[in-house]
Each structure stands twice: as C-alpha cells, then as structure tokens.
Amino acid sequence: MRSIWAVAINTIRQALRMKIAAAFVILLLILLPVMGVSMTGDGTLKGRLQTFVSYGLSLTSILLCLLTIIVSVYSITSDLKQRQIYTVITKPIRRYQLLVGKLLGVILLNVMLLVLFSAIIYSITVFMPRFYNPTETERAVVKNEFYTARASITPPELDVSKEVKEVYHRLKDANQLPEDMSYSEIISQLTSVRKLKRRAVSPGYMLPLVFTDVKPLDPNDSLFIKFKYDVAVTPPDSQIIGRWIVGDYQYIRYGEKIDTPIYDEVHKYSIRTTHEIEVPASVVPANGRLCVAFVNHPLNNTVVIFPLEDGLEVLYKADTFSGNFIRAVLLILFRLIFLACLGILGSSFLSFPVAILFCLVIFFTATFSNFVIESFNFLGQNLSGVYSYTIKPVIQLLPQFDKFNPTKFLVPAQFISWILVAKAAVIMVFIKSLLLLLIALLIFSFKEIAKIII
C-alpha cells in the first residue's frame, strides 16, 4: 500500500513539475473569470447565470478530461520510454501496484483541480447577482428558477394493458381490426389512445392526477405545476379557463377532513404553450401523495387534454443549489475517473501519441454517445446478426457522458438525485472503468518491459 502511495505522489509531482497541468490550470484561471464577466446570455440575470454555469462547467470538464488523458498516458509511456521503469519495477512493487499507484495519482490530481475550479465557478455564480443590481422580479426569478434544485415529478404511468387487451379482443371478435397493421402496432396505438383518454377532461368535469413521493425541502417554499394543454376545439381567444385544486388526495376525492391547506384558484392560460403555476409547498401532505386536480370550466365548451410527454408535471425545490452543484461536480469526477482508466489502458499497450489518439477518439464518441448508439442501432437493424454480437457490446461500453452531463441539469435547475449519481458511479466507475483497469493490469502484467522490436 505504501508503495502505491509513493507512486501516486510521484505521479502528481510529475504532472505538476513537468508543467503539463500548469498550462491547463493557467488557462482555466484566466478563462473562468473572463467568462463570468463577458457571458451575457439573453441579457437577463438568469440568462447570464445559466450561460456562465453551462460554459464554465463544460470548459472545466473538457480541459480536465484532456488533462486526465494526457497525464495518465504520459505518466506511463514516459516511464517506459525513458526507462525509469527499470529502476522502479525491480523494486519490490508488483506491476499492478505501479498502475494502481499511477491511477490513484491521476485521480487525486483531478480531485484537487476539480475542487479548485468548481469552487471558482461556484463563487462566481453565487456572487454574480451582486454586480448587476437586479430588480426584485429578476431576483425572484433566479431564486426560483436557478439557485435551486427542482425535482420534477410526472404522474405515475397508468397500466392500461388490461383495458387495451379487452378492446383488442372486442375488435377482433367484431372483425374490425385494421388489415394493414401488425399486432404490436395495433396494441401500441390502442395503448396511447387509452392513456390519452385518462388525461382528457370534458367541460364541467374534474381530472385528478396523483403524484407520489413529493418531498419538498422546505414547506414554506413554493412548488410549481408545469403544464401545457391541448384542446379538441380551439376556443376563439385560444385560451382555456380552469380551476386548479392542489392538495391532499383524500380531501379532493372524498372530502375527508385534513390538516394541510388546499390550493384552489382559477387561471386562464393560452393553449399549447408551457406555463407554471406557483403553489405553496405547504399543501403537500405528510405522506407525499399530492393530488393536482384540473376542473374544465363549462364555458370552455371543449375537451382539454394534457399531452402524455410534457402535459403535466410538478416541480418542487428538492435541494439547495449548492447540493446540486456538488452532485454535478461528482458527475464530472466520474467521467475523469473513467478517462484515467482509459488512459492507463491505452498506455499499457500503445505508445504515447497513439494512446492519446485512442483515448481522444473514445472521449469524443462518448460525448456524443447518444447519437452514436442511436445511429448504430438504426444501421444495425439491417445487419442484426453480425452487429449485435460485435459492435453493439463495444458501443454499449461507451460511458455515455452526455447522459450524465451535469450542465443539462444545472441550467434548468433540475434536481440531480443521489440515485442518478449512484447510477453514474456504478455504471461509469464500478463497471466500465474497473473493466478497463482490469484489462490494463492484465496486459501490463505480462508485458515485456524492456522489449526491443527490431
């Protein structure tokens, strides 16, 4: 263990004293404050903050990723090339200990730099409003929509399969099934129709939707109902009047006596655009089962539908901005750990320039993993046999950096749950990184250190 530590410290010293890290550090130290001043976004304070956080974190992430690749690859290939490894490996240190030591050094260096730069970004973000004298409304907007971590909850998926089957059999018996559609196509169409039916309200009727596990951080805060409605017949002014009742399900449904207050107001909003209604968080009952009911005003004279994907969700402050920021930084750390392992794998059998190229290709592919996976899946439909046993598993090994992209969450102030962080840790660190490391250890253990190829 002590020898692993010695190698780790040596790796950090190498990165710092060989000035590999210095270039990146100086670049970031200059760029981050400059970005803080120059980024204006859409001109509002919120826009400013969003652009800064988004660009600042992305830049830090990209530069640290490059640094990780370079340091981890350089550290091992230079040892091999300049032959310091001759004196190191002949000491009582096992080869895996040497690699693990290098990895530990790179990760420690990353942690140090990441802490430094995220602290800079965090402080600039937090202190930015002081320099712009925002109006009271702007202040409220950034407080509710930026300096927060809002969890979004959609109504639980409804199980309509039984109903769908019934309808299917009924149609089949009546011989009314469309000729040109396959079974699965019919089923999926029937399912979406059934589901939409559950999200539709006729004039004068009420649509109660239950959200479970609503756990706002502070009951004195607000929660937000984000919705968009669609209509069967467009009203003359394209607006819909509705009464919103938010509170305990037991009261709204059965009129039981309850302790928590009930929100009950009428709003008029335009159709087919997204709106947010602010509701005091105190309406949420202790069991976290929140009912949001919409009463379609008889005057509307049309059926109102909340679309399945983005029709209705509840947003509430689940955590502070700081907590969310820390989790976002953790997501960056995971990708750095993955890249460190990748760099070590590359340098265990490739020379410096080739290993760097190898890592960069994987890094950029991983950054657009969604696109890559989708396009391969699309192509793969035609060559399924070969594809699904060769390229597909390899593609699946990509770490999907875009899926766990922290700016995607921080910009809309979306809550990054610990579950998501844990998922990223398990997939990216404990499965994919460990796999890479094991392959690297295996290659390196059998490597002929002083190999000469003529």
Next chain:
Amino acid sequence: MEHAIETISLTKVFSDWWGRDKVIAVDNLNLQIRYNEIFGLLGPNGSGKTTTLKLLLGLLHPTKGKSIVLGGDGADPKVNAKIGFLPEESYLYRYLTARETLDFYGRLFDLPAKVRKMRIESLLDMVGLKAVANRPVGTFSKGMARRIGLAQALINDPDLLILDEPTTGLDPIGTRQIKDLILKLAERGKTILLCSHLLADVEDVCDRIAILYGGKIQAEGKVKDLLLQTDKKQFTTNALSDTVVEKIKQVLQAENAQYEVTSPMEKLESFFIKTVVTAQEQAQPTSGAVSTTHIGDFLTSTASKDSILDKLVSAKVSKETPADATKTKYVVPTQISGSKPDKELLSRLTESTEPTPPKPVTQNEKVKTEPVQPKTSEKEHIKKSILDQLTRRSVEQDEHREQSERNKSNTGDASDA
C-alpha cells in the same frame, strides 16, 4: 542454494515486428554466481551483458531456459527486496530532487520513515551530493546522476547488487569509490554482479569473471588464474644505487634471463585523486559532486556475517602509528575508518615476502613500512581497502604485483566467508 544467481541455458532472441527471429542476444547461457562473490560480466558492446541482466530481473522474458536469483524469480517482489540494481544509465525522474528520488525509492521498499531518512542522509553523504540534495536530478551532470543511481541501488542494503557499467560517466574519484565500495560490500557478505567493458574496473575488484561474446561465454574463471603469467617474474623495490642495479644485471645475465629496468610511472588515477584531494583540502568551491570516501554507515554496520572482522579491524585502530596517518593523508581522508592503514601495511608486507628487487617511487613509504612489520601475523584477516589499493598503486605500476596481492585478498575473503 549454493548460487546467488544461476541461469540454465538462458536464451533470448529478439524478433522483428513480424515475429521473425533476428538477433540472438543471449545464447544458452549457463552462469553460476556464488554467494559473496564479486562476479564480472565482460564483453564488447552488444555482447549480451545488459540483456542478461534484464533477463535476470524479469525486465525481459527469456525465449528459452530460466534464471534463478537468490533462490527465486528475479521479478518476484520478495526477491527484489534483496536486490540493488543500477541500470546502464541512471534512469531517474528529472523533476525530483536528489533527496526526493531516494525517498521515492525508499518508499518502494516500504522502509520505515526513520530508517529511510537515516539511509538517505547517509547515502547522500557517501556519494557526495549532500550539498546539492535539493536540486532537481535533471540539472545533474551524468556523473552526478550516476551517483544518485548508485545511491538508489543501495538504499535497501541489498544482499545482491547488480551493477551495469557502474563507472560510466564518473570521475576517477567516483570510480575509485565505487570500486572500494564494491570490495567493502563483498567483505560484508554481499554478492555483486558487475557488468562492464571497462577492463580496469573489473580487474580491480572481481573475484571471478566471464567474458561474453555473441551471447555466449567465451572464457570464465578466477581473475588471477586467467591473468597470471607464470613464465614471467617481476620485482619492485625502492630506489637502488646504480652499482646494485649493475650487480643484479650481472646475476640475471648469468641466468641468461631477459630483463628490463625502469622506474614505474605513477598511475594517472592516483595522481588525479591526489590533486583533487589537495584542492578539497584548500576548500575550493565546486558546484558539482563533492568527492567523499565515506561508505554509508548502514552498509557497513548492518552486515553480520563477519563481525569478527569488524572487531579485529577496529581493534587495530589503536595500533596505528600517527606517523602513518600523516604520511598517507593525501591519499584518502580519515573517514575510511581506522582499519585501512593497517591493511595497507599488511598487504605491503605480504608483497615483500616475494623475492623482489627494490624499485621504489616514494622512498619514505618503505621506511614507514618496516617498523610495523611484526603485524604480518594478522594478514589473513585483512583484505581490500581503500587506502591499501590507493597507496599501493601510487607506488607500483606493475599489474602482476597487484594481482598477486589480490590473490591474497581473495584467500582472506574465503576464510572470512
């Protein structure tokens, strides 16, 4: 286990990118190196010396055959813990300072902090780099880097020391010092495998040598056996008057022998050392390595095999005549330990048992040696030492003389072990 290192038909073939055999670097090498032996592996450039070492240490995989190092595999950390290795160049981390370098290697050996610190200071002192200990190794000259390389090989107080061209890039004092160190370590029961093409180095220290060519052993044996010219004799005396020389010539002519009478030259090595030591005594500044003659305390004190020798050696310090010390002071400062002057005397005395017409360079040495003559009784305990060799060389040029001395040293060695 009677052998510290044993190779059984060790073969290494380097192949090209397509896997075709190209160069046979080591060819069916059967090498046996006993414990407590200084073994020299000689050969011209590209004869497979370094490849052999790399095979022994597991840096290369043998194509065929195997090697046993200290009863195990040379790549096993347990074996590595007892090995000190100095590669053909001191491959060091340029960004680390000398002290950090040694600390790093010390940590790899898992040495406790206290021991590590003590050894680092001791080694820095020994290799004469204490003054530049906080300078990055990248700024060091080749010789200075070599010294650090040597220090790192010794930090674990190894049982087996593998040195690949240890003296390349070193100044003569450093070279001398490494040779002394090798002898000293062997005296303490260590095994040393020395790889070099500098014949003088090998000849000065090695018990046994093997000459490699084309990856094969061409000759192997004890240095004295290989080099002794039994058909020639050589005398060395102090300065003789012409009349005596004439007399001897007449005797030799009567014997019908071929002969040559000259005054021996001082070896450039000892002359150089004298000059530098004088400069050091005048405290002239240097930005490079300081020439020292200490040998790390822990290297000389931890060995247990010949503690009797230690006692004898230390006991003799009191017998030393102060006059000796002052007269020989130019050779080496006093740190070498009190044992050396005595050894010098003794070896000198043993030489004189051979029939030798005097042929001196420094007369006063002769004068000095005579009064102490009775000490010869202890001669078998005394072996190589720094002063011994330095002074001897300053007096005699003759190689045969040196060799015969070493024979004596070797017999002494054997009895110690």
